Amino acid sequence: MPCTSPVIVALDFPIVADALNLAKQLDPTKCRVKVGKELFTVCGPMIIDELQKLGFDVFLDLKFHDIPNTTAMAVKVAASMGVWMVDIHCVGGMAMMQACRNVLDQTKSQTLLIGVTVLTSLGIDDLKQLSITKSPEQQVLSLAQLAAEAGLDGLVSSAQEAKSLKLNFPHLKLVTPGIRPEGSSKDDQQRIVTPAQAIADGSDYLVIGRPITKSENPEQALESILASLA
Numbered sequence: 001m002p003c004t005s006p007v008i009v010a011l012d013f014p015i016v017a018d019a020l021n022l023a024k025q026l027d028p029t030k031c032r033v034k035v036g037k038e039l040f041t042v043c044g045p046m047i048i049d050e051l052q053k054l055g056f057d058v059f060l061d062l063k064f065h066d067i068p069n070t071t072a073m074a075v076k077v078a079a080s081m082g083v084w085m086v087d088i089h090c091v092g093g094m095a096m097m098q099a100c101r102n103v104l105d106q107t108k109s110q111t112l113l114i115g116v117t118v119l120t121s122l123g124i125d126d127l128k129q130l131s132i133t134k135s136p137e138q139q140v141l142s143l144a145q146l147a148a149e150a151g152l153d154g155l156v157s158s159a160q161e162a163k164s165l166k167l168n169f170p171h172l173k174l175v176t177p178g179i180r181p182e183g184s185s186k187d188d189q190q191r192i193v194t195p196a197q198a199i200a201d202g203s204d205y206l207v208i209g210r211p212i213t214k215s216e217n218p219e220q221a222l223e224s225i226l227a228s229l230a
């Protein structure tokens with residue numbers, strides 16, 4: 001059965017058995033899963049295969065950022081593994097984003113190509129330290145404009161920017177990490193939003209890690225998030 005849930009569970013684990021054990025507690029019709037830098041670095045492409053065998057759509061979140069050819073070739077390899085979604089950093093620039101778009105088009109790939117705007121762990125002071133004088137929202141909108149021109153399928157941002165993004169770029173899928181159910185720890189995230197608010201503001205997909213994976217009962221944590229969206 002295809003997955004219609006907006007939730008993507010971030011499997012951030014240093015041990016493959018722990019990631020697979022968590023995944024086995026989840027229902028692939030009720031969430032998708034995300035493989036990020038930690039898990040991919042420890043086990044490589046085999047984890048994609050294992051999760052697909054369990055029935056999950058996989059978001060490969062390696063946030064590629066390099067010269068255009070290198071990034072496009074990495075995206076091509078990711079797509080050849082059949083991942084549902086892959087992401088690149090918008091700050092890699094227009095040529096890099098277009099090269100990735102072209103390589104997926106040439107191979108008629110169905111993999112969704114998503115551009116990371118401003119990380120949800122960053123606030124206005126962090127941007128100032130990086131000599132970015134715009135607010136996070138202004139910076140997200142500027143990068144989103146480039147991503148739209150490059151033909152990307154969607155964006156990663158905080159759900160705090162979802163309303164403006166949906167208004168300006170209604171055709172782009174909005175993938176929003178930094179999701180925190182009421183009362184849960186902020187951890188290292190700064191631009192956080194509750195699951196229900198994120199959906200109400202236009203998020204298409206909610207990336208949720210620790211509020212589910214560190215919960216005593218991950219399956220119940222996911223169910224309770226889904227119930228809050230109903």
Ligand SMILES: O=c1ccn([C@@H]2O[C@H](COP(=O)(O)O)[C@@H](O)[C@H]2O)c(=O)[nH]1
Nearest residue numbers: 010036118119120177178207208209210
């Ligand atoms: O801006 C971004 C981009 C990616 N992430 C990733 O999402 C998850 C969030 O995990 P939590 O435990 O729910 O904080 C994590 O894998 C990040 O690498 C992000 O948080 N912000």
